[in-house]
Amino acid sequence: MTMTETIKKDSTLIECLNYLDDSIELYKDRVSKLEKLNKPNRKQEAWKYFPLKKLNNLPKNKGKKVTTTIQTGDQLDFINGFLTQSIDIDGVEINLSDTFNNRLNVVHEENPFTSLNTLTNNETVFINVTKKVLTPLKIRFHNDETDTIYTDPKLIITCKENSSIDILVTHEGNDTDSLENSSFKFNVEENAELNYLSIKTATRSIQESIEINCAANTYVNASYIVPSTTVSRHDAEVNLNGSNSKCYLNGLGILKSEESFTFKTRVHHRVEECESYQHFKNILSGKSMAEYNGLVEVYKDAQLTDSYQLNRNLILSDTAKAFSRPQLRIFADDVKCSHGSTTGQIEESEILYLMSRGLTRTQAHAILVFGFADEVLESSKCKFAHDEVRILLKESLKSLS
Amino acid sequence: MIEIKDLHVKIEEEDVEIIKGLSLTINKGETHAIMGPNGSGKSTLSKVLAGDEQYEITSGDILVNGESILELDATERALMGIFLAFQYPVEIPGVNNASFLRMAYNAKQQHEDKEEIDPIDFEEYLDSKLELVGMSKDFKERPVNFGFSGGEKKRNEILQMAVLNPIFNILDETDSGLDIDALKGVADAVNKLRANENCFLLITHYQRLLDYIVPDIVHVMVDGKIIETGDKSLALELDKKGYDFILEKQD
Ligand SMILES: Nc1ncnc2c1ncn2[C@@H]1O[C@H](COP(=O)(O)OP(=O)(O)O)[C@@H](O)[C@H]1O
Ligand SMILES: [Mg+2]
Numbered sequence: 001m002t003m004t005e006t007i008k009k010d011s012t013l014i015e016c017l018n019y020l021d022d023s024i025e026l027y028k029d030r031v032s033k034l035e036k037l038n039k040p041n042r043k044q045e046a047w048k049y050f051p052l053k054k055l056n057n058l059p060k061n062k063g064k065k066v067t068t069t070i071q072t073g074d075q076l077d078f079i080n081g082f083l084t085q086s087i088d089i090d091g092v093e094i095n096l097s098d099t100f101n102n103r104l105n106v107v108h109e110e111n112p113f114t115s116l117n118t119l120t121n122n123e124t125v126f127i128n129v130t131k132k133v134l135t136p137l138k139i140r141f142h143n144d145e146t147d148t149i150y151t152d153p154k155l156i157i158t159c160k161e162n163s164s165i166d167i168l169v170t171h172e173g174n175d176t177d178s179l180e181n182s183s184f185k186f187n188v189e190e191n192a193e194l195n196y197l198s199i200k201t202a203t204r205s206i207q208e209s210i211e212i213n214c215a216a217n218t219y220v221n222a223s224y225i226v227p228s229t230t231v232s233r234h235d236a237e238v239n240l241n242g243s244n245s246k247c248y249l250n251g252l253g254i255l256k257s258e259e260s261f262t263f264k265t266r267v268h269h270r271v272e273e274c275e276s277y278q279h280f281k282n283i284l285s286g287k288s289m290a291e292y293n294g295l296v297e298v299y300k301d302a303q304l305t306d307s308y309q310l311n312r313n314l315i316l317s318d319t320a321k322a323f324s325r326p327q328l329r330i331f332a333d334d335v336k337c338s339h340g341s342t343t344g345q346i347e348e349s350e351i352l353y354l355m356s357r358g359l360t361r362t363q364a365h366a367i368l369v370f371g372f373a374d375e376v377l378e379s380s381k382c383k384f385a386h387d388e389v390r391i392l393l394k395e396s397l398k399s400l401s
Numbered sequence: 402m403i404e405i406k407d408l409h410v411k412i413e414e415e416d417v418e419i420i421k422g423l424s425l426t427i428n429k430g431e432t433h434a435i436m437g438p439n440g441s442g443k444s445t446l447s448k449v450l451a452g453d454e455q456y457e458i459t460s461g462d463i464l465v466n467g468e469s470i471l472e473l474d475a476t477e478r479a480l481m482g483i484f485l486a487f488q489y490p491v492e493i494p495g496v497n498n499a500s501f502l503r504m505a506y507n508a509k510q511q512h513e514d515k516e517e518i519d520p521i522d523f524e525e526y527l528d529s530k531l532e533l534v535g536m537s538k539d540f541k542e543r544p545v546n547f548g549f550s551g552g553e554k555k556r557n558e559i560l561q562m563a564v565l566n567p568i569f570n571i572l573d574e575t576d577s578g579l580d581i582d583a584l585k586g587v588a589d590a591v592n593k594l595r596a597n598e599n600c601f602l603l604i605t606h607y608q609r610l611l612d613y614i615v616p617d618i619v620h621v622m623v624d625g626k627i628i629e630t631g632d633k634s635l636a637l638e639l640d641k642k643g644y645d646f647i648l649e650k651q652d
Contacts, residue, residue, distance in 0.1 A: 348455065353491040355475035356451045356484070357501075357561060358508035367504070371495025371544070378495065 040112060049291045049323045050233065051260050059179055062120065063149040075138035076125075081151030081180070083125050091131040091163070097124050111235050114209040117183040121154040129163045129192075136166040136384050141180065143204070148177040156185045157194075159218075164193035166382045171202040176230060178204035185211045188218045190242065196222040197382035199389060205231035214274075216242025223250040223380035225389060226261050227396040233262040240267070240274040240302075251280040252376035254396045255288030255320070262291040265309075269302040269332075278309040281376050283369060284320035285400045291323040296337060298330040305332060309339040314346065314372050316400060369397055402600060403427040403569055408461035410442075410449050410625075419445045421625035422461070427569075432601040434611055436636060437622035438644050443604045444488050446622075447573045450602075451485040452478045465569065480512040484567035486558035488574040488604075492546045498557070499527060499541035502564050509565060530563040533593060535586040551578030559587055563594060570594070571602045576610035588613030608640040621647050 040047040063080025070086050076094070077085035086094050127137075143149060159165060171180065180202070188194050192215075200206060206229070212220055226232050238247050253261030267276045282290035292311040313322035326339035346368050354364035373393050377386055403426065410420035419442045427433050437443050449456050450463065452475030462469050470478055493501070507517045518526070531538060534556050546554050555575050562570055572591070576584055591614050595601065603614060611619070611633060619636045621629040621644070629635065629647050639647065 347491075350491050350493060352448075352451070352453050352475055353487065353493070354501075356479050356487075357505040357565065358476060358479040358512070359504060360476050360508075361474070363504075363508075367496055367501070368493065371493055373495065375495035375544075 046111065046235075046264060046293065049289065049321075050262055051231065051258070051289065059148045059150045059177065061147065061149055063143060063147075063151040063178075066144055075140055076127075078139070078141045078153050080143050080149060081141075081153045081182075082123060087137070089133060089135050089137060091129060091133040092137060092165070093126075093128040093130065095126040095128070097126060098122055111209060113181050113207045114183060114235065117152045117154060117181050117209060120150075120181075121152045121183070124154045124156060127155060127157045129157070129159045129165045129194075131160075131163050133163070133165045136168055136382065139167065139169045141169070141171045141182070142173040142202070143175050143178055145173060145175045148175070149179075151178070151180045152182065153180070154183045154185075156187070158187040159189060159192035159194050161189045162191045163189075164195075166195045166384065167197070168382055168385050169196070169198040171198070171200040171204075171206060173202040173204060175202065175204045180204055180206045180208075182206065183209045183211075186213065186220070186222075188212065188214045188220055188245075190215045191217045193219040194221070195381035196220070197380045197385055197389075198222075198224045199385075199392065200224075200226045200232055201228055201392060203228070203230050206233065208232075208234045210234060210236040212236065212238045212247065214238070214240050214242060214245040214247060216244055216271075218242065218245040218247075220246070221248040221250070221379075221381040223248075223376065223382070224252070224263070225377065225380075225393075226251075226253045226255075227389075227392040228254065228256075228399075229259050229261060231260050233260075233264075235264045236266070238265070238267040238276065240269050240276065241271060243271045243273045246275045247277070248379065249276070249278045249280075250376050250379045251292075252373055253282040253284075253290050254373065254393065254400070255282060255284045255286070255290060256400055257286040258288065259286075260289040260291075262293070264291075264293040265295065267294075267296045267307070269296065269298045269305045269307065271299075272302055272332075273304045274302065275306040277307065278311075278326075279376060279379055280309075280311045281313070281372065282322060283314045283316065283373060283397070283400070284322060285316040287317075287319045287321075289321050289323075291325075292341075293323075293325045293327075294339070295327045295329065296339075298328075298332050298335050298337065300331045302332045303334045305335040305337065307335075307337045311341045312372075313343040314369065315343060316345070316369075366397070369400075370394065373397065402429045402466055403602075404462075404464040404467075405450075406462045406464070408446075408449070408463065409459045410445060410456050411459055413455050413457045418459070419456070419625055420449065423622075423625065423627055424461075425620065425627060427600045427602060429600055430595075430597045431618065432595060432603065432614065432616045433618045433620065434603040434605060434616040434633075434636065435620045435622050435627075436605055436608065436639060439606065441622045442625040443622055444573055447485050447488075447571045447602075447604055450478075450569075450571055451475055451483060479565075479567075480509060482568035482599075484562050484565060484570050486555070486562055486570070486572045486575050488577070490546045490554045490558055492544075492549075494544050494547045496545050497541075498543055498545050499524075501545050502527060502561065505561070506564055527564065530560055533563055534560045534590045535583075536560055552580065552583050555579055556583070556587060559590055563590065566594075566599075568599045569602070570599060571604070573604045574606060575603075576605055576607065584610065585613055608636040611636045623648065 309326035324341040
């Protein structure tokens with residue numbers, strides 16, 4: 001019996017075997033781990049609402065490296081999940097490693113895709129920010145679109161002590177059946193500041209694992225904006241490991257037809273005097289689905305924690321669905337934690353207010369929907385990108401009606 | 402110029418009448434005040450005038466310059482120059498105050514077959530109106546009413562009024578939430594906007610506002626009807642003796 005046959009069990013992510021194109025030794029090692037990877041199913045809380053059928057037919061092949069020489073340009077470019085263009089920005093170091101994944105504990109409890117990324121990724125990109133960088137760092141992910149592929153970019157971004165940077169990430173392309181299974185890890189060291197804005201306009205499915213580790217006195221603002229998508233799933237884990245740190249997580253999904261946007265957050269307040277703020281909004285039409293599943297956990301010693309989770313969904317059709325689950329688990333006694341969730345339509349009183357100033361009902365509605373969306377963009381600190389993103393938002397909202 | 406004739410209003414799809422036969426005529430250049438206890442239907446009247454579709458007019462009419470406006474929606478009424486400064490202005494997060502005002506201004510320009518205003522000219526125009534109502538320029542970049550204090554919201558309504566320059570101005574409890582200095586500032590602005598071509602309807606609970614914006618005529622509204630009309634001395638009398646006094650006089 002071949003090795004493939006040995007592990008061919010229905011419940012595993014068996015299709016992924018094709019992604020392993022390494023030497024046979026590494027291959028063996030990984031395949032044995034793959035066996036443990038059960039496909040997500042509805043019985044698991046984290047996957048209860050997710051349109052699993054969209055991930056059941058994984059692309060057959062992993063994306064191939066299109067070039068072995070990395071150019072230097074004005075942004076980091078990833079094609080088929082591999083770095084093809086680097087940058088030359090003072091204070092930003094880019095390194096590649098193909099051995100990193102051997103050191104990781106691969107089986108992720110809640111999300112097998114995170115483990116899968118670790119197993120299949122051959123080239124991890126390390127970005128070190130060593131000082132206050134004024135030039136925004138732009139990173140683009142797109143595919144060579146001739147084939148339906150699986151890609152597995154893995155980035156480990158370390159913001160060194162006292163550094164600061166703005167990072168804009170775009171996922172682009174018209175490649176509906178492909179899957180991008182990406183993994184981002186941020187290590188934010190003492191006194192560092194990270195402003196991060198991720199924009200997804202690609203039509204391929206995206207499953208993104210995010211880990212943010214914050215040391216003392218750090219500031220992180222991470223915003224995820226999805227003006228158009230098919231499937232977009234983000235699992236974020238934030239560890240507030242040093243006191244006096246602030247972490248903002250913002251998200252916006254504009255969804256139509258059968259699109260879906262899932263954001264799962266786990267924010268761990270492990271030490272005292274940290275703040276975390278989550279602001280997630282969705283605009284839903286057609287038969288689209290949005291899910292916010294947030295948890296803030298305040299550990300015993302994390303006194304004077306300040307946190308809120310806000311999820312608001314604007315539903316524009318009878319057939320769209322929004323699932324909202326902000327949760328708190330608190331083990332400290334002197335904390336300020338709140339959460340809120342609203343799901344509904346545009347208020348008639350708001351429409352009347354704008355109409356009474358001379359705008360038509362249609363204009364009023366459009367302004368209110370845009371305002372609902374723009375509020376999330378306003379919470380992002382990557383101001384340099386806002387005008388361009390606004391254009392994307394406007395285009396996307398136009399296509400809803 | 403404004404004529405309200407035996408107006409009866411109920412809430413759409415409910416059987417509770419709120420305005421129960423109200424008549425009122427306001428001529429060009431006049432300022433009228435309506436005073437009345439809470440729940441007498443003052444805000445309902447003002448929203449009905451603005452075109453709020455949650456209310457149903459079961460009988461009566463509202464005429465502007467002789468033409469009925471009942472068939473017009475809120476947009477059309479605004480464009481013909483009816484303006485309501487709301488008792489509870491709505492917060493609109495995500496919509497920039499200045500660009501909202503420019504849109505509203507341009508909607509009117511377009512309606513009057515005039516060209517859209519140049520953004521730089523509008524900026525200047527808006528600055529002059531901010532100064533008139535005593536608001537700082539910071540308010541231009543803030544989302545409409547979002548996070549404003551009660552008093553700031555009321556001022557922002559007067560700012561919008563000043564920018565749009567309507568012919569029929571309805572101020573619903575603009576004085577509530579304003580401290581005395583703010584009230585004087587707002588009253589000052591309103592007085593500067595009073596002209597021969599427009600008219601004002603001040604709705605208030607207290608007569609305090611009427612010390613600063615002196616009305617030509619004062620009406621007392623109780624339970625959906627105007628039960629007494631007089632000059633500004635009526636407001637003072639009311640303030641001293643309370644609404645019961647008027648009600649007793651009725652009986
Ligand atoms: N949309 C509504 N639904 C239910 N009741 C309403 C509505 N609008 C007004 N009312 C009722 O009509 C009466 C008059 O209200 P309102 O016009 O706000 O009075 P005022 O402004 O004089 O205090 C009150 O009893 C109020 O509860
Ligand atoms: Mg009222």
